[in-house]
Amino acid sequence: MLTVPVALRRLDPALPVPRQAREGDAGVDLHAREDRTLAPGERALVPTGVAIALPPGYAAFVHPRSGLAARHGVSIVNAPGTVDAGYRGEILVNLVNTDTREAFSVRRGDRIAQLVVQQVATPVFEVVDELPGSERGAGGHGHTGTTSDTDPTGAPVGRATADPRDQHDLED
Template sequence: MHYVQIKKLPGNEDIKLPQKMSELAAGFDVVAALEEEVVLEPGQRTLIPTGLAMAMPAGLEAQIRPRSGLAFKHGITCLNTPGTIDADYRGEVKVLLINLGQEPFTIVRGERIAQIVFQTVPAIELTEVAELSETVRGEGGFGHTGK
């Protein structure tokens, strides 16, 4: 079990802590901590505050991901998905939303806007080499296998 500390920032005492919406959910829904509603026009993007900061132990990261219902019903999704929050970040968690839909979308305080999924980060050491081992795929990428 990993323990993550969550802090409500001043003025956000009414904001709900991230919560799982079902027993086996992978993500914790986060809500908007807006002082006034925001209308997100088609094609527009904006940072939405959550009113929360957190402290994670080394070896964890938090990923900000879209909510599938908002994406399907309204075309609202997150840019930079998944957005990574590193274990040493202590600032406010914000969500970069974009409206890919065809209608304006209004975001209000307390609305569920995204989810946080926590992942372990493996310890990695990079080693510079002059040559890489060969594979069948080689340098093929970006559609090289066809449709």
């Protein structure tokens, strides 16, 4: 397994240091530093009690916890949230309660998100008049349709469409 040294400042020493729930997990758990109750549809920045210093060429990404999403409709507004290598402030999680009826309470110490550290590349853009072709081309949201071209045996069953007129209900 690849490892990278990350300096971590504990802003709340009573909270655990972020760690993997199981060996081999991609993310480490972030914990809530404060109690918060989110009304239906409400969002709030929840502090985690940690700040980090990533090495150059790395970024950390704050991902929702799948269990919170599945059981309570709680997610992250800007998922994944990006922590740049130069950021030194406390990691905050922008939680949102998508449930339309029930409030959700976060308690101090609850695991509220996962932090995934990844190596990132810096793009060097080259302005061109045209882009090279590709199999996908300029097809956007929903352009491959909602049905498979073939069933598990390989027989044709549906037709994917690249007609933008068929996308009107899939885009904002």
